Amino acid sequence: MEKIKVSQDTLYSYLTEHSVKLVRLAELVGISGASMTSCFKHQIINGGNRRSFTPKTIDKLNAALEQVADNLRSCVLTFGSDQVFTNQRGITYDPALVEPIKQIGEWLNLTAMVQRVLGWNQDKKENTLVSPSSKNYGNITKKDADRINTELLSVAGVLSSYEVVPDSESSSSSE
Numbered sequence: 001m002e003k004i005k006v007s008q009d010t011l012y013s014y015l016t017e018h019s020v021k022l023v024r025l026a027e028l029v030g031i032s033g034a035s036m037t038s039c040f041k042h043q044i045i046n047g048g049n050r051r052s053f054t055p056k057t058i059d060k061l062n063a064a065l066e067q068v069a070d071n072l073r074s075c076v077l078t079f080g081s082d083q084v085f086t087n088q089r090g091i092t093y094d095p096a097l098v099e100p101i102k103q104i105g106e107w108l109n110l111t112a113m114v115q116r117v118l119g120w121n122q123d124k125k126e127n128t129l130v131s132p133s134s135k136n137y138g139n140i141t142k143k144d145a146d147r148i149n150t151e152l153l154s155v156a157g158v159l160s161s162y163e164v165v166p167d168s169e170s171s172s173s174s175e
Helices: 007-018 024-030 033-040 055-074 097-102 110-118 122-130 140-162
Strands: 004-006 162-164
Touching: 004 007, 007 033, 007 055, 007 162, 024 033, 024 055, 033 110, 055 140, 055 162, 097 110, 097 122, 097 140, 110 140, 140 162
Parallel strands: 004 162
Antiparallel strands: none
8 A cells, every 4th residue: 555645744733633742753763852843843953944854764754653553553442351340320331441541641642632532631531540549530431442442543544654755745735
């Protein structure tokens, strides 16, 4: 399957919209998080030139996108552990998904992702995933898991399909 050629601006827009942690991507590329952000934002450096990725770094970036996609696919949640319970209202939860969801936080900003995908606010996230003393701790439904899985697979699919090229060669406009 031929990859979609995109500019670094298009990639940056997608990464930020989907809460991908740039620091993890930078580690895979072998540059600092600050350098990666500087390139994506085209910050002006010595001589008044705008910063962007070199062809060598673009090659590493494309390889890193595949790795991030593979890691996201490995984070897909499986609902139905031996900890599943149904509350008095008939809602079924699987608290065993707390730790696997936290693992997603290695690759995606968890707060932003659960807010966008599940509609959770900061308090709901804290009560469900962080505070074991909360009565809502571990209250993760199959619908929650399915929505998270859809997001993981969607982001992984897009990242796998993208090939970053120097700006003059991209087929999509920068935003």
